[in-house]
Amino acid sequence: MTSVEGMPSSPRSRRPRALVATGGLSALLLTVLSACSQDDRPQSTMDPQGDYAQMIFDLSWPVFLIAAVVGVVVFAVIGVAVVRFRERPDDEFTPKQVHGNPAMEIGLTVLPAVLLAAIIIPTVSVLFDLNAEPEDPLVINVTGQQWWWEFDYPTITGDDDLPLVTANEMVIPAGQQVRLNITSRDVIHSFWIPRLNGKRDAVPGRVHTWNMQADQPGEFWGQCTEFCGLSHTNMRMRVIALTPADFDRWVELQKANAVSPDDEAVEAGRAQFSSLCASCHQVDGLVDADGEQIVAQPQTQVYSGAAPNLTHLMSRGTFVSSNFDLLNEECRDQREALAEDDPEAFSAAYLEGTTPECLNRVDLEAWLRDPPGVFPMYVDPTQLAATDGKYRGMPNLNLTEDQIDQLVTYLQTLNPALNTAGA
Numbered sequence: 001m002t003s004v005e006g007m008p009s010s011p012r013s014r015r016p017r018a019l020v021a022t023g024g025l026s027a028l029l030l031t032v033l034s035a036c037s038q039d040d041r042p043q044s045t046m047d048p049q050g051d052y053a054q055m056i057f058d059l060s061w062p063v064f065l066i067a068a069v070v071g072v073v074v075f076a077v078i079g080v081a082v083v084r085f086r087e088r089p090d091d092e093f094t095p096k097q098v099h100g101n102p103a104m105e106i107g108l109t110v111l112p113a114v115l116l117a118a119i120i121i122p123t124v125s126v127l128f129d130l131n132a133e134p135e136d137p138l139v140i141n142v143t144g145q146q147w148w149w150e151f152d153y154p155t156i157t158g159d160d161d162l163p164l165v166t167a168n169e170m171v172i173p174a175g176q177q178v179r180l181n182i183t184s185r186d187v188i189h190s191f192w193i194p195r196l197n198g199k200r201d202a203v204p205g206r207v208h209t210w211n212m213q214a215d216q217p218g219e220f221w222g223q224c225t226e227f228c229g230l231s232h233t234n235m236r237m238r239v240i241a242l243t244p245a246d247f248d249r250w251v252e253l254q255k256a257n258a259v260s261p262d263d264e265a266v267e268a269g270r271a272q273f274s275s276l277c278a279s280c281h282q283v284d285g286l287v288d289a290d291g292e293q294i295v296a297q298p299q300t301q302v303y304s305g306a307a308p309n310l311t312h313l314m315s316r317g318t319f320v321s322s323n324f325d326l327l328n329e330e331c332r333d334q335r336e337a338l339a340e341d342d343p344e345a346f347s348a349a350y351l352e353g354t355t356p357e358c359l360n361r362v363d364l365e366a367w368l369r370d371p372p373g374v375f376p377m378y379v380d381p382t383q384l385a386a387t388d389g390k391y392r393g394m395p396n397l398n399l400t401e402d403q404i405d406q407l408v409t410y411l412q413t414l415n416p417a418l419n420t421a422g423a
């Protein structure tokens with residue numbers, strides 16, 4: 001469209017262009033929003049499943065609407081100004097000045113102030129609510145490190161009189177307030193379970209408190225949201241909410257030491273584990289030839305000083321920072337269907353752990369065969385000078401296929417539900 005002799009185009013001729021622009025914007029917005037409404041959204045903050053996530057969600061909509069209205073008005077005004085007041089060949093150089101218009105100046109100061117107040121008052125209120133210490137919460141210490149999460153329960157002690165400890169899957173009772181003390185052993189990480197609350201940084205030398213609550217039993221995904229090195233993108237975690245009764249049962253199961261059956265094949269795997277893995281990975285109940293508990297010393301080999309406790313590895317559904325499934329595809333699908341359709345049945349099923357029939361042997365063997373090959377880590381032996389000769393992550397132990405087979409045979413017995421069922 002061209003204007004005649006520098007005259008602005010008539011409003012009628014501008015309309016189609018505005019329509020196209022509005023239509024295009026709407027289509028873009030719809031596309032973006034539709035991405036938020038898919039069924040499969042394990043890490044969507046738009047799908048709150050607990051009190052804290054709900055508070056954030058309830059705040060985000062009014063803020064989004066205010067911002068959207070302001071955005072539309074501002075872009076519309078800019079659009080009109082650009083078209084109507086564009087430079088024309090016979091224009092005077094200086095546009096009309098609007099100095100000394102108190103009504104407009106006060107109006108343009110007061111209006112944003114009112115809008116900001118409308119946003120900041122509920123925002124600050126929600127911030128206080130999110131951070132308030134709940135009454136009588138379950139306390140869980142969350143420790144991030146390259147590249148996995150450790151959870152310990154300071155108020156719950158196991159058979160060894162130490163706090164109950166687990167890795168990568170944080171188990172909580174549905175409906176109860178949980179108070180987290182979040183820290184890190186090496187670099188800054190960030191703990192985020194989008195469907196249960198916002199994110200909170202895990203900083204070495206500091207403890208950041210945070211709250212969590214899930215309305216229903218279920219499995220809630222999260223991942224580290226602060227760049228923390230090579231496997232930052234693989235640093236995931238899950239929160240598993242169980243019914244209060246199932247949570248109590250889970251605690252009882254976790255308190256016990258590992259018991260593995262006296263079976264020749266298991267014994268061979270246990271011997272491999274004792275000599276190859278137990279220097280870093282603790283298994284409570286694993287004893288040496290003299291019947292003494294083997295105590296892992298990861299601090300001698302791992303830069304951050306800790307490695308996941310594997311006492312009840314098969315009570316979990318994932319391994320290696322929840323990056324791989326312990327459950328095979330069929331059992332994982334069943335578990336997810338239960339979480340969707342029958343949260344209480346999901347809760348009961350979680351207590352069964354990963355049974356030998358459900359074990360995803362393929363990924364577990366691939367991990368044992370070449371850990372840094374499937375999960376990038378700083379374990380290059382030529383570069384250990386920077387970390388006092390210690391690894392960041394698990395090195396390749398160059399295991400033979402026989403050793404891998406024996407280890408898997410042993411590892412799949414580390415399931416307290418199986419052991420008590422058999423006892």
Ligand code: CUA
Pocket residue numbers: 144145147188189190224225226227228229231232233235
């Ligand atoms: Cu830990 Cu990113």
